[in-house]
Amino acid sequence: MNQEEKMMTALRQVIDPEIGKNIVELGMVRDLCLDENGTVSFTLALTTPKCPLKNQISSEARKALLAVEGVKEVLITFGEMSEAEKQALFNQNKPQLPSLAQFNQIGRVIAVMSGKGGVGKSSVSAMLACGLQRQGELVGILDADVTGPSIPKLFGLPPGGLRGNDLGILPSLTKTGIKVVSVNLLLQEEDVPVIWRGPVISGTINQFWNQTIWGRLDTLIVDLPPGTSDATLTVLQSIPLSGVLMVTTPQQLASMVVRKGVRMVQQLNIPIIGLVENMSYFQCPDDGRVFPIFGESHAEEIANLAGAPLLARLPVNPQVSTLCDSGQVEEVNLPEMDKLVKMVTQHVFEVSQN
16 A cells, blocks of 8 residues: 555545545545655645534544654645535435434433523533533533523634534534534624514524434533523423523522522423522632622522422632633633532432432
8 A cells, every 4th residue: 555545544534524424535635745754735625615614624634644654744725615516515415314313312401491581591501511521421502592692602602603404403513512503603793683573482492402413412401591481481392301400599589580480390390400509609719708799598498499409509700700701611610510510410310210
């Protein structure tokens, strides 16, 4: 086997995740050349210049080539397939595309709910997803807060990041590989309002659930909007939930609204995994004193009503707020959140056994 054949063999190990075939078979490798100094150069022809997977594919191609004896450096130039090549590729692969029912394998689905707005439900959803991802799980987030989506901002995902093919919607990927679908990923500007009535919102949520190419996930987290109307009802009735995680804050007003959410979930006979009290206290970094700056906790009362455990009290932490505001929620390191991730995993298992 000559050197070019060795390099092409190595590149056959690099799979396009969207199509499921190797990049040599797909005709994506062009002008492969090895110079006398051990530098390999080639053009990677993409189906679109904005392909969100191009960095992943090029990184794997570079790694595969550097494993070939005699290769010291790899230079990759990005190109684009012609329209005729794209059409031929589409026609070639179309009959082989599996149905979503065959493709999607989701272990458990957890809805994060409060009923009350402003309690940090989306940040809890995002940090829970990050914690599960750090444990080695494959995680996705369905942002069901259609008119007030926060998830893309927390992860620093730009607008317009969703794509699709004949099989369905391709979710955006965060830096650590969490899959996300959200209305804000369909918009060209993140602050464009979504002025839709209930039936359209419900239809969008159903479309995100039924038409997204999630692939294999250990956990899918559904970030619910405030309230107990159409959007929340759609999720609770249409998606097979493993359980609901309730989020509250210490204020009596918040606890009153969250109790409405608890009663709604109970009426629909959906398991409540547990309760999280967010913004529970502030701990002074100088002397360690704890200040309940939002008042006395009512979390135990809500937990008793829900018949579920109080899993965690999360503190007010300015560093967490700064990271979330700057789209770096994956950088958050909160010990209380690590404990919550373990508790959620344990209680979801217990709920599934009952």
